Amino acid sequence: MAKVPVQFTLNGAEKAEFIDSGTTLLHALRDKIGDTSPKGGCHQGTCGACSVIIDGELRLSCLTLAETCNGATIATTTGLAEGGVLHPLQCAFLDAFATQCGFCTPGMIMAAKVLLDQTPNPSREDVVEALSGNICRCTGYEPIIQAVLSAARSNSQNAA
Amino acid sequence: MELRKSYFADQRKDDLHEIGQPRPRSDSPGHVTGKTAYFADRNFPGMLHLKMVRSPHHHARIRSIDTSEAEKHPGVVKVLTAKDVPHNVYTILILIQIGPEDETVLADGKVRWKGEAVVAVLAETERAAQEAAARVKVDYEVLPAVFDMDEALKPGAPIVNEYHGRNYYLYDSGECRKVRFGDVEAGFTGADHVLEQTYQSSPIEHAPTETTGCIVAPEGNGRFTCYTNTQAMFFTLDNASIILQMPGNKLHFVGGTVGGGFGGKVDVIVEPIAILGAKTTGRPVCFIYSREEEMQISSPRAAEKVVIKDGVMNDGRIVARKVTGYTDAGAYSRHSPYGAQKGAGHYPGPYTIPNVWIDTYCVYTNRTPSSAMRGFGVTIGDFALEVQMDKLARLIGMDPLEFRFINAYRDGDIKAHRQPTEGAALIECMQEASRAANWPVAEKFMAMSSYAKGV
């Protein structure tokens, strides 16, 4: 099969790969580039475990063709901690006991990051809505909601 | 959280300083940074993908299997059928002498549930494996199927599993697990009221966020490393060793963080066939359930039916309890004979009742084989028992919490299966619940203790 070149920025670094046409971004990231933080829980757009940020928007990488990402800026949970310092969302997930098996966590954090980038002081309803595409089978969601709300609070304290 | 050290103060020497203190989970930093490695976060050069051809019928004889088209499909490396599996008929609990072997790795002559694995296709890509699987031709003669436990136990019902020869598991105690304590019929005769109710549940799927799977890599020295998300590492290793007729020292199992299990990853299903694929091709093999397979194919919690008959006195004492429990194993045993047995031990619940009769059946039907799930064999039973307790309390016009205090087991009470009760804390838990829920009970119940007799 003819290969297609793709080139994008992933967590600030330039990436270029030859892929089979039709390859999902999830597959390209995990199996070609080696960023395994997006997880494949369903490969059909229903669980949110594969969530990444493409040009500032939350996207399901299992439903995104890699070849449509040429020139895009992509962020995953792998790139969230800067210089080994955890992002406030990561700290909040740790403190709030918002991870159990952890399989949903990278996707949850991506969804939460897009929310806080766009709505720095979200209501509880905003958080629930923003995470509604991400399934967690372990925590019962409440600790995750609390983590996102507390990250928002610590962000606004830092900004003040 | 508050810790009441006043309870059982004379039984505890330790200071319990960890309890009630938040402690970070040791695995959380990996989770929040995306660094935790799950079995599928590995990629081996030349890795093949395994896809199953599955039965579209609930019960059918296999007349013939034609894999020739699939074998010719571009990208296909190997097609496996029953004859390729060294020890094709197995059962998980044979390791603890719970037989007979009753399940096939790949169907041989018959399928007994819709979704049963028939042919394994290994190809260069997932897509090629999927396409080739669709080209396998299986000629089925559809047989009558049975989906209901009552139907399955009727004389003349279609036999689901010939290895058992009857639609229930034969225990050493006979057609069911039995507990006999006191004289239950005399208890009913002397009771002020008798209440019999039936409770039923449907199968429940664990739906872990990470689907079941494994990756197997041949090591080049005759050994195979199996990276798996099993919850039952040694069970899987030992069963794989039996199925593949390979000594255990040829098999290296590597576990790790499981992306949610809840009991759904204790069956031995994906590993043996993936190892066989790696052995016959000499290449790494990846076998991961699709989300659809996870929901339809992986074992759910069993459907259960529980019939409870109680004799109760107007003063609140339960004087007789008869429970008949049915566990729907589906087409194969897996862990269900054990689940049904647990039920027998667990009834009559945390209550001291002088006359008890328990029968629990493990029943075969043409449904997806059921297996372990959080507290299997007891959880549905507890639901049934506690609903029954509320109904009994209503029947005699008593507060449901006070009714439970009257019947609660306490240290030294002999349980129906003849083990003395030790370390009971039901009364203390109910006292706390009464306070926390602001559901007051009479002072005499608040003065009760699990280890001091007498109200």
Ligand code: FES
């Ligand atoms: S893997 Fe993309 S939504 Fe589930």
Ligand code: FES
């Ligand atoms: S922590 Fe397990 S799925 Fe969310």
